[in-house]
Amino acid sequence: MATAKKKSASRKPLILVTNDDGITSPGIRALVEVMKELGKVIVVAPDSPQSGMGHAITIDDPLRLESVDIFENVEAYQCSGTPVDCVKLGVDKIIKGKPDLCVSGINHGSNSSINIIYSGTMSAAMEAAIEGITAVGFSFLNYAHDADLTGPKKYVKEIAHGVLKNGLPTNTLLNVNFPDVHHKNIKGIRVCRQATAKWEEEFNERMDPRGRKYYWLTGKFVNRDPGDDTDEWALKHGFVSVVPIQFDLTAHHAIPRINNYWK
Amino acid sequence: MATAKKKSASRKPLILVTNDDGITSPGIRALVEVMKELGKVIVVAPDSPQSGMGHAITIDDPLRLESVDIFENVEAYQCSGTPVDCVKLGVDKIIKGKPDLCVSGINHGSNSSINIIYSGTMSAAMEAAIEGITAVGFSFLNYAHDADLTGPKKYVKEIAHGVLKNGLPTNTLLNVNFPDVHHKNIKGIRVCRQATAKWEEEFNERMDPRGRKYYWLTGKFVNRDPGDDTDEWALKHGFVSVVPIQFDLTAHHAIPRINNYWK
Numbered sequence: 106m107a108t109a110k111k112k113s114a115s116r117k118p119l120i121l122v123t124n125d126d127g128i129t130s131p132g133i134r135a136l137v138e139v140m141k142e143l144g145k146v147i148v149v150a151p152d153s154p155q156s157g158m159g160h161a162i163t164i165d166d167p168l169r170l171e172s173v174d175i176f177e178n179v180e181a182y183q184c185s186g187t188p189v190d191c192v193k194l195g196v197d198k199i200i201k202g203k204p205d206l207c208v209s210g211i212n213h214g215s216n217s218s219i220n221i222i223y224s225g226t227m228s229a230a231m232e233a234a235i236e237g238i239t240a241v242g243f244s245f246l247n248y249a250h251d252a253d254l255t256g257p258k259k260y261v262k263e264i265a266h267g268v269l270k271n272g273l274p275t276n277t278l279l280n281v282n283f284p285d286v287h288h289k290n291i292k293g294i295r296v297c298r299q300a301t302a303k304w305e306e307e308f309n310e311r312m313d314p315r316g317r318k319y320y321w322l323t324g325k326f327v328n329r330d331p332g333d334d335t336d337e338w339a340l341k342h343g344f345v346s347v348v349p350i351q352f353d354l355t356a357h358h359a360i361p362r363i364n365n366y367w368k
Numbered sequence: 369m370a371t372a373k374k375k376s377a378s379r380k381p382l383i384l385v386t387n388d389d390g391i392t393s394p395g396i397r398a399l400v401e402v403m404k405e406l407g408k409v410i411v412v413a414p415d416s417p418q419s420g421m422g423h424a425i426t427i428d429d430p431l432r433l434e435s436v437d438i439f440e441n442v443e444a445y446q447c448s449g450t451p452v453d454c455v456k457l458g459v460d461k462i463i464k465g466k467p468d469l470c471v472s473g474i475n476h477g478s479n480s481s482i483n484i485i486y487s488g489t490m491s492a493a494m495e496a497a498i499e500g501i502t503a504v505g506f507s508f509l510n511y512a513h514d515a516d517l518t519g520p521k522k523y524v525k526e527i528a529h530g531v532l533k534n535g536l537p538t539n540t541l542l543n544v545n546f547p548d549v550h551h552k553n554i555k556g557i558r559v560c561r562q563a564t565a566k567w568e569e570e571f572n573e574r575m576d577p578r579g580r581k582y583y584w585l586t587g588k589f590v591n592r593d594p595g596d597d598t599d600e601w602a603l604k605h606g607f608v609s610v611v612p613i614q615f616d617l618t619a620h621h622a623i624p625r626i627n628n629y630w631k
Contacts, residue, residue: 159452160422160485167574167582189422189486194583197569219498221617222423223452235482235566267629276564277619279626296627298618301539303498306460311430319430320457349622354484355561356540359612363542364559366530 118144118205118269121195121233125155125188125212125225128173128181132211135254136243137176139261140208143269147204148181149195151188151225156214158225160232161187170194188229196236206269207233210243211257213250217282217336217346218300218328227280231352234278241268241278246285246340256288260345264294273349280348284340295344300335302328381407381468381532384458384496388418388451388475388488391436391444395474398517399506400439402524403471406532410467411444412458414451414488419477421488423495424450433457451492459499469532470496473506474520476513480545480599480609481563481591490543494615497541504531504541509548509603519551523608527557536612543611547603558607563598565591 120140124133128150140146152171169185182199184191192207212226221227230242241264245257264281273279280299284291309321328337336346383403387396391413403409415434432448445462447454455470475489484490493505504527508520527544536542543562547554572584591600599609 154428157425157427158422159424159491161424162420162422162486163585164420165417167584168571169580169582190585193569193585194571197571198573198583219615222494222498222615223425228422231485235485263630271629274619274622274625277622280617294630296623296629298620298623299616301616306456308431308457308460310461317432319432320461321430322426322453322456347626348617349619349626350617351619351622352482352485352617353562353564354543354611354613354615354617356537356612356614357561359537359540359614360559360561362537363610363612366534366559367526367557 120144120146121200121204121207122146122148123150123188123191123195123209123229125151125158125229127151127154128183130213131250131254132213135258136208136211136261137179139258141179142262143265144205146179147195147199148176148179149184149191149199151191152183152185155188155225157223158187159223160189160228163187163190168194170198188225189232192229192232203238205239206265207238207240208243208265211254211261212244214244214248215246215282216242216244216280217340218302221280221299221350230278234276235352239268239273241265241281243281245283256291257283259288260294264347276353277349277351280350282336282340282346284343284345286343290343291345292343294347295339296347297334297336297339299348300328300330300332300337302326302330302337383407383409384463384467384470385409385411386413386451386454386458386472386492388414388421388492390414390417391446393476394513394517395476395508398521399471399474399524400442402521404442405525406528407468409442410458410462411439411442412447412454412462414454415446415448418451418488420486421450422486423452423491426450426453431457433461451488452495455492455495466501468502469528470501470503471506471528474517474524475507477507477511478509478545479505479507479543480603481565484543484562484613493541497539498615502531502536504528504544506544508546516551519554520546522551523557527610539616540612540614543613545599545603545609547606547608549606553606554608555606557610558602559610560597560599560602562611563591563593563595563600565589565593565600
């Protein structure tokens with residue numbers, strides 16, 4: 106038993122890395138660099154940008170998976186599917202078992218509060234969690250692909266290290282967002298709840314050259330949640346937000362009331 | 369005030385109908401028929417099947433919205449986007465305000481337990497709920513497009529009526545599934561929690577005519593949740609399952625433990 110323990114302790118953790126911005130994005134490159142310091146890394150990520158894909162899966166089309174050599178000394182595959190497909194294929198066809206950790210990101214743009222619902226980055230992490238894998242999604246509140254990732258990288262390492270050491274409660278994962286401030290001004294880590302915020306849509310209506318209308322989705326992010334225990338509060342005040350997330354969507358508190366509706 | 373109340377009470381509720389199987393599916397036709405008995409109906413649904421789209425939204429492509437005349441005396445539009453896009457466009461561009469109810473379905477196939485995560489049907493209803501609209505998603509555990517919808521239709525009416533009358537708790541919606549039994553054998557409605565179940569993937573690996581591998585997503589649904597208070601239990605025992613759902617994904621119970629990780 107002691108030997109087995111020792112062996113297990115000395116084994117490098119196996120880490121599956123994915124994202125939704127695509128395998129060539131700077132965010133996943135930064136994430137791979139950090140994870141190489143913590144364990145053995147395998148990358149399975151989309152071959153094209155998949156932002157806003159939510160928890161989409163590919164049912165009606167076949168999936169492609171190609172080995173690529175774009176990260177130094179790292180086994181990597183690009184997949185034709187969604188971020189969730191990448192996790193499913195990575196686990197079933199590449200790793201053929203469970204990695205010790207699955208990390209997704211670093212997303213170029215926020216996945217705080219309600220954004221998690223639309224996020225391919227977080228859905229990939231959630232898929233891993235559903236499969237019983239310790240999982241974390243990382244996002245940076247700066248959309249620029251040449252943004253300075255020094256701050257996010259520092260905290261990615263600290264957070265992943267803590268999660269590898271301590272694990273996560275059953276059926277949960279972490280949604281981590283980094284504030285858009287200079288790395289020296291990040292105030293630390295805040296564990297918080299998802300703010301009750303939303304997007305107010307305004308579709309941009311245009312006319313194509315043939316005189317037919319079309320629409321672009323635009324909108325304004327609105328946070329009316331006054332709590333100082335939310336991810337929005339933390340990010341606004343220069344903290345890294347860490348929200349533990351679950352995939353049991355049951356509104357348990359609502360069951361007694363609804364129970365009376367059809368009696 | 370009394371007059372206003374009277375007026376409001378006599379006004380027919382405005383009901384937005386959508387789905388993920390596409391606007392020509394039998395399930396949405398059945399749903400429209402029932403909703404016409406309860407209020408004024410507007411349909412905005414995908415112009416092609418969108419199963420498994422989860423909460424995907426269309427960011428990088430323009431959206432099309434075309435008026436179609438396929439339901440008797442019902443204003444209807446087909447949309448080139450995802451189910452969530454349909455709700456966003458329906459609210460912002462067609463209704464230009466909030467309907468009294470948004471219903472999604474009747475989906476051809478189950479959206480019970482973990483299936484809710486991948487479901488376009490439920491994501492459409494969730495999008496409506498995020499926008500503050502009373503919302504319900506309906507799904508039938510029979511994939512056949514010629515399945516007998518007598519039982520589901522009866523319960524759709526009863527459930528929608530109850531929800532229009534009583535409303536729903538803030539920031540919740542309902543996930544309703546119908547068992548695949550003869551309508552005379554449906555035992556009634558059970559309000560329950562989401563079962564902790566999952567899909568165990570097995571990708572079907574094939575070779576294309578040019579000798580390149582490709583994969584089809586397949587899998588086996590596995591429910592190891594022994595509870596008799598779950599949707600899976602209810603459906604297996606011939607009940608209609610009603611699960612109140614929330615879009616606050618915070619695992620509140622996990623916050624204290626995770627708070628100690630980086631201290």
